[in-house]
Amino acid sequence: MSRMTDDRGSHLARCGRLTRAAAALSARARHEAALEALAEAGAVRRANGRLADIGAASGDIRAAAAGWGLEVLSFAESEPAGLMLEPAGFDIVHCSWALHRLAKPSAELREMARATRPGGQVVLQWSLTPREGHAHAIEDVCMALREHGLEIAIAEEDVELAGVNGYAGRVVAHRPAPVATDDDAVRPPRARAFPLAVGILEVIDAVQLSPNMRRLILTGQELAELPAQEPGEILTLIWPAPGSVEIVLPPRRSWRFPEGARQQPARNLTIRALDRARGQITIDFFMHDEDGPASGWARCAAPGDTVGFGGPRAHWVTDPAADWTLLIGDETALPAIGAIIEQRPAGHRTIAVVEVEGTAEEQAIISPCDLEIHWLHRGERAPSRGSELVGAVSALELPRGGRAQVWAAGESLLMRRLREHLRDDRGLPRECLSVLGYLEVRGLTYVMQLGLASRT
Numbered sequence: 500m501s502r503m504t505d506d507r508g509s510h511l512a513r514c515g516r517l518t519r520a521a522a523a524l525s526a527r528a529r530h531e532a533a534l535e536a537l538a539e540a541g542a543v544r545r546a547n548g549r550l551a552d553i554g555a556a557s558g559d560i561r562a563a564a565a566g567w568g569l570e571v572l573s574f575a576e577s578e579p580a581g582l583m584l585e586p587a588g589f590d591i592v593h594c595s596w597a598l599h600r601l602a603k604p605s606a607e608l609r610e611m612a613r614a615t616r617p618g619g620q621v622v623l624q625w626s627l628t629p630r631e632g633h634a635h636a637i638e639d640v641c642m643a644l645r646e647h648g649l650e651i652a653i654a655e656e657d658v659e660l661a662g663v664n665g666y667a668g669r670v671v672a673h674r675p676a677p678v679a680t681d682d683d684a685v686r687p688p689r690a691r692a693f694p695l696a697v698g699i700l701e702v703i704d705a706v707q708l709s710p711n712m713r714r715l716i717l718t719g720q721e722l723a724e725l726p727a728q729e730p731g732e733i734l735t736l737i738w739p740a741p742g743s744v745e746i747v748l749p750p751r752r753s754w755r756f757p758e759g760a761r762q763q764p765a766r767n768l769t770i771r772a773l774d775r776a777r778g779q780i781t782i783d784f785f786m787h788d789e790d791g792p793a794s795g796w797a798r799c800a801a802p803g804d805t806v807g808f809g810g811p812r813a814h815w816v817t818d819p820a821a822d823w824t825l826l827i828g829d830e831t832a833l834p835a836i837g838a839i840i841e842q843r844p845a846g847h848r849t850i851a852v853v854e855v856e857g858t859a860e861e862q863a864i865i866s867p868c869d870l871e872i873h874w875l876h877r878g879e880r881a882p883s884r885g886s887e888l889v890g891a892v893s894a895l896e897l898p899r900g901g902r903a904q905v906w907a908a909g910e911s912l913l914m915r916r917l918r919e920h921l922r923d924d925r926g927l928p929r930e931c932l933s934v935l936g937y938l939e940v941r942g943l944t945y946v947m948q949l950g951l952a953s954r955t
Contacts, residue, residue, distance in 0.1 A: 548590030554597025584614035612647035618676030694809030731835030737807035822901030843868035911936030
């Protein structure tokens with residue numbers, strides 16, 4: 500009897516562990532899908548904006564959004580019935596995994612739409628096949644949002660979650676902004692699905708730019724149609740799963756892989772240069788992490804080696820009315836900073852502050868703009884871990900008057916201090932600041948969510 504009791508207890512314990520593991524997988528998959536939806540909506544490009552996070556109750560979502568420079572207000576009710584939000588108070592209204600808890604969500608959708616500023620977005624995800632709750636068709640949700648003045652940018656009804664049965668719906672809608680004038684601050688572009696292009700790239704050349712920066716030039720027929728419009732856009736590179744030689748690609752417009760596909764290493768990297776006519780792309784790798792999949796591959800990459808890709812995403816949006824530009828970051832941001840500088844117009848005042856390990860890591864960047872670049876040498880300390888970058892920026896003599904466009908990227912806490920300095924001490928308006936913090940968020944493409952991709 501005792502043996503049977505012990506066996507039963509052991510069986511129940513194993514069942515409990517499996518149940519908890521399944522629940523953890525489900526929660527992780529939902530969290531990753533929520534991050535993916537926000538990335539598709541371009542949340543990372545809305546630094547200094549406000550985000551309402553409804554129903555997710557995830558500290559990770561809040562931390563990720565804060566790292567992107569967003570002010571986050573969480574409404575963590577498991578059921579968002581009776582939701583009340585500040586009218587026109589948010590740049591992004593995000594609600595994942597709560598809509599299916601409502602029998603008739605029309606009032607809550609109206610409240611979300613009402614809370615969305617001109618140019619802002621509503622980002623929704625919900626179960627289309629809930630075990631408990633109510634199924635709401637994509638068409639019905641889109642119709643409700645349109646009735647309240649929003650336009651649909653993305654509508655997907657086949658979103659799969661790893662380890663979770665059934666499908667989810669995803670909708671990104673935006674409230675049209677007034678027609679831009681020369682006096683308007685730069686606005687982020689509308690949401691666009693990710694990835695719009697996928698394919699295989701082949702290495703055709705490799706150049707060691709400095710002891711810690713290696714440049715690869717790659718080619719691929721899909722590059723001719725890559726819809727990259729801004730300097731320094733992002734590609735997600737994909738390597739075969741451990742023990743495999745095959746690269747499995749997702750379909751266009753959905754970061755979902757075939758059922759049964761093993762998890763593959765993926766990292767976000769900056770497009771340093773793109774030559775569509777020749778079908779070539781240039782990517783710089785910061786060789787900081789010896790164990791990282793991108794660094795390990797790039798260190799030994801030779802002509803003929805291949806890698807998969809999906810993309811692009813934009814983190815810089817050119818303001819054509821800006822009178823001067825300020826760019827700040829470490830080696831992580833250097834590929835994007837270089838790409839932006841090279842496309843600044845002739846005579847445009849451009850100031851860059853870049854932290855590198857030492858003189859050997861400085862790069863020659865050629866541009867017709869009026870360039871002033873400050874190189875900071877940190878020695879062997881890890882990138883963006885000290886206060887030198889903020890100190891150097893605070894000591895700068897910035898142009899007086901005129902409209903600024905500021906872009907900075909680096910470690911999250913450091914970027915928060917930098918954002919506060921630029922906004923509070925320098926008096927720069929929030930509309931001209933894009934100060935982005937990167938995060939080590941594991942899962943899918945969210946290691947280095949900003950995808951500045953020098954640290955790999």
